[in-house]
Amino acid sequence: DESEDIALKPVDLKKDGFDVTLQVLPSGRGVLMEFYAAWCPACKHFQPHYDKVAEYFHGTPRPKPEVYVARVDCATEGALCTLYNIGHYPTLKFGRPADFEVSKGGKLEDYSGVRAEKEIIEWVGKLQSTAYDFDPNREAQAFQQAAPVAKKEEDAPKLPQRVDLNDIESSTILSFRYIVEMGDGLSGLEKRQALKDWLDLLSRSHPLNRCAQGAKNALDSLPKIWPPDAPGASAVALGQIKICGDGVSLKEWGSCRGSRETSRGYTCGLWLLLHSLAARSSPPETVGAFWMAAVKQFVEQFFQCSECSQHFGAMAAEEAAAAVTTKRDAVLWAWHAHNIVNKRVADEEFKDHSGDPFFPKVQWPPPELCPLCRAPSVTAGATAGKASTEAEPEWNEDEVYRFMVRYYGDAGEKAEAASVAYFGGRKGLSSKVDKARRHGYTIAKVGGIALVALAVYVLARSAGSGRKGASIL
Numbered sequence: 001d002e003s004e005d006i007a008l009k010p011v012d013l014k015k016d017g018f019d020v021t022l023q024v025l026p027s028g029r030g031v032l033m034e035f036y037a038a039w040c041p042a043c044k045h046f047q048p049h050y051d052k053v054a055e056y057f058h059g060t061p062r063p064k065p066e067v068y069v070a071r072v073d074c075a076t077e078g079a080l081c082t083l084y085n086i087g088h089y090p091t092l093k094f095g096r097p098a099d100f101e102v103s104k105g106g107k108l109e110d111y112s113g114v115r116a117e118k119e120i121i122e123w124v125g126k127l128q129s130t131a132y133d134f135d136p137n138r139e140a141q142a143f144q145q146a147a148p149v150a151k152k153e154e155d156a157p158k159l160p161q162r163v164d165l166n167d168i169e170s171s172t173i174l175s176f177r178y179i180v181e182m183g184d185g186l187s188g189l190e191k192r193q194a195l196k197d198w199l200d201l202l203s204r205s206h207p208l209n210r211c212a213q214g215a216k217n218a219l220d221s222l223p224k225i226w227p228p229d230a231p232g233a234s235a236v237a238l239g240q241i242k243i244c245g246d247g248v249s250l251k252e253w254g255s256c257r258g259s260r261e262t263s264r265g266y267t268c269g270l271w272l273l274l275h276s277l278a279a280r281s282s283p284p285e286t287v288g289a290f291w292m293a294a295v296k297q298f299v300e301q302f303f304q305c306s307e308c309s310q311h312f313g314a315m316a317a318e319e320a321a322a323a324v325t326t327k328r329d330a331v332l333w334a335w336h337a338h339n340i341v342n343k344r345v346a347d348e349e350f351k352d353h354s355g356d357p358f359f360p361k362v363q364w365p366p367p368e369l370c371p372l373c374r375a376p377s378v379t380a381g382a383t384a385g386k387a388s389t390e391a392e393p394e395w396n397e398d399e400v401y402r403f404m405v406r407y408y409g410d411a412g413e414k415a416e417a418a419s420v421a422y423f424g425g426r427k428g429l430s431s432k433v434d435k436a437r438r439h440g441y442t443i444a445k446v447g448g449i450a451l452v453a454l455a456v457y458v459l460a461r462s463a464g465s466g467r468k469g470a471s472i473l
């Protein structure tokens with residue numbers, strides 16, 4: 001029964017997050033908005049029809065991401081409904097995201113036809129200059145045949161409240177497997193250094209003890225498996241290493257599970273791993289440079305999506321990345337870089353309809369997860385020198401940092417305090433890492449430069465292209 005499939009339904013918007021949600025949509029996307037009231041009987045009658053409209057545009061197997069279907073409950077969101085002059089319920093309005101900025105002169109189209117899905121879809125089609133041939137029987141059949149993974153209410157995506165450790169483990173195992181599978185490609189000093197630093201980072205900051213221990217074992221045996229003067233690694237010996245311990249195998253994806261077999265998965269888990277490593281690193285004053293150098297090398301040398309690695313490499317080569325010194329720098333840099341990727345991928349997915357309709361790319365964290373992270377009026381100091389683009393909400397970075405540490409850092413098994421003080425007690429840092437760290441120190445003395453560089457970066461990199469992560473597996 002499709003009506004159980006809540007993920008396909010209209011998106012519920014509240015005042016908190018309304019503007020941001022529309023701002024991060026691609027500017028050419030059409031937005032169909034229902035203003036209703038939960039108590040209103042006419043609205044209740046209309047609801048199944050409006051759900052069908054949402055299914056038609058959001059749903060599998062033929063999602064039409066050019067239209068975003070949402071709604072506002074005027075019973076609780078009175079201010080929004082006043083802003084849009086809603087005189088009766090349900091009211092349907094349509095426009096581009098910018099048209100919803102009525103205070104800036106935005107104008108919306110009003111629907112005055114029959115309250116039935118076919119007519120509404122045709123009306124939207126006229127406004128979009130697209131002939132949508134809605135056939136209720138065919139759509140119903142298509143939904144059944146497509147049998148999306150998330151079908152029942154209990155399977156529908158929910159916003160996880162903290163990072164999914166199983167997904168982190170699976171992506172750790174996969175990332176190591178992909179390294180081993182490079183075979184003869186696993187040669188040269190740069191790759192050896194990248195592998196050494198990556199294992200080092202995992203051993204210190206991985207949220208699961210068994211993966212941290214597996215990485216430590218691999219690191220200790222590296223001189224035998226890949227002596228510094230040998231041209232390459234012994235793939236056979238590397239392949240025998242169990243990075244997360246014996247008997248641990250890949251699990252089904254949890255929070256990284258897509259609505260289709262081919263979407264999400266590994267790249268999603270890899271992001272979770274990178275964020276967790278940043279949020280669990282120590283000591284906080286200096287570890288950022290190590291995280292940055294190790295992650296940069298890992299992505300350049302071992303992340304086999306060439307465009308992803310290229311884009312990431314370009315971001316990591318910017319001044320803002322060189323300024324990463326502390327744990328806070330690393331956590332915020334990773335968060336910000338990920339949001340830049342989210343924006344780029346959202347634009348791509350909009351163009352080629354390739355996204356997972358259940359998981360549209362958003363500027364993260366959404367207000368539902370962290371209401372304080374988005375500041376309607378941020379204090380001057382918090383965003384000094386930071387550019388604000390249309391796609392980038394105003395952030396309160398202190399709150400974002402707190403949230404990131406809670407979401408990614410506190411979920412692990414190993415308490416942060418127990419992790420070895422990296423730069424305090426141990427020698428043997430790679431020259432690259434050492435260099436990055438020294439550089440980080442230098443830059444850190446010049447207060448504020450990091451934020452300015454970040455602003456320049458945002459402006460310079462607001463456009464680009466890349467391959468979909470989903471196709472990497």
Ligand SMILES: Cc1cc2nc3c(=O)[nH]c(=O)nc-3n(C[C@H](O)[C@H](O)[C@H](O)COP(=O)(O)OP(=O)(O)OC[C@H]3O[C@@H](n4cnc5c(N)ncnc54)[C@H](O)[C@@H]3O)c2cc1C
Binds near residue numbers: 267
């Ligand atoms: C290093 C790297 C670079 C990539 N570069 C590209 C590229 O150039 N082009 C391309 O098409 N694909 C790229 N990808 C893949 C792409 O980013 C997604 O991983 C993929 O599209 C799957 O998306 P998803 O919906 O699972 O969410 P993902 O973007 O993978 O995010 C996974 C989870 O992380 C959380 N999250 C989202 N945003 C943030 C944030 N800002 N900070 C912290 N947590 C967040 C959310 O819980 C989300 O579900 C890259 C992946 C990685 C790991």
